[in-house]
Amino acid sequence: MSVAMGENTGLIVRGLTTTFDTTRGVAIAAADVDFDVAPGEVVGLVGESGSGKSVTLRSIMRLIREPGHVSGRVEWGGRDLVAMPDEQLRRIRGSEIAMIFQEPMTALNPVLPVGQQIEESLVAHTSLNRRERRARALELMNIVGIPAAERRLGEYPHQFSGGMRQRAMIAIALACSPKLLLADEPTTALDVTIQDQILKLLLDLRDRLAMSVVLVTHDLGVVAATCDRMAVMYAGRIVETGTVADVFAQPRHPYTRGLLGSVPRGRAVRTMLSSIDGTPPSLTALPTGCAFHPRCTFATKECRRERPPLAPVAPGRLAACFHHEQVAAMEAIV
Structure with missing residues (x-):
């Protein structure tokens, strides 16, 4: 997710990879994650449970411990948080970068x-x-x-x-x-009234403190109400990015299309919601090629053989799909 930035470059994440050693082998919880967060911007990380959203936030803050391993680059104010000594990092945690954890209790x-x-x-x-x-x-x-x-x-x-x-x-x-707030599902298990109050509070504080926010959620309604840009994660990888308006209007990845199809829409009267068949893959035994191909109706031999790169597909849009044009065309037909 490339963002033009000035002197205050915000957060730049490149090639962030987090693995865990398990009895079943190496679990790849996050792989080659790239995204930027501009000053004052709210970026949403979206995906099913187990897609790597929370691990990505914890990796940015270097909160992953053995048997976990983090590599890549997380640049904040010209400094690489991944390579930074622990003592220096402790001075940044809580002061420049803060985190709201998923379950306050x-x-x-x-x-x-x-x-x-x-x-x-x-x-x-x-x-x-x-x-x-x-x-x-x-x-x-x-x-x-x-x-x-x-x-x-x-x-x-x-x-x-x-x-x-x-x-x-x-x-x-x-x-x-802080200048950057990492919010890991801050409204989970709250009723809708309290959820709305918390989200409005975060946006108000963003404006008041000129603070950037990375918001992890599986609730697309929350993304629509609060985020400027969004990144969709599946099996530890970002598969699509763009502005919220663009992604909602015309998704370019089948997984994003499936997520959006499972949400009720105001214009639809008494229609069945669509669902994504199958389940997310095991992180210790990811499919060859595109990790989503076993659940994808657009999948071809190329998808099963080769993993598509996260590449530009439209102005301000990135998607990791060989058939992104067909996906966009299907949405246009609908």
């Missing part, structure tokens, strides 16, 4: 008050004294919309509702006003 420490967990980042990355840290924590609780914030600072995660815990996670991530 497991990400938050159950035996520490929420206020103390917010202050931990301030202790690590600022010179604020205790009083100033408490004032900042209170300010963050108010920013993310947690009621009775002063009292809540001393409460524990189990005393918060699901939506409030998610807001607390956002407050922790925003403690040092």
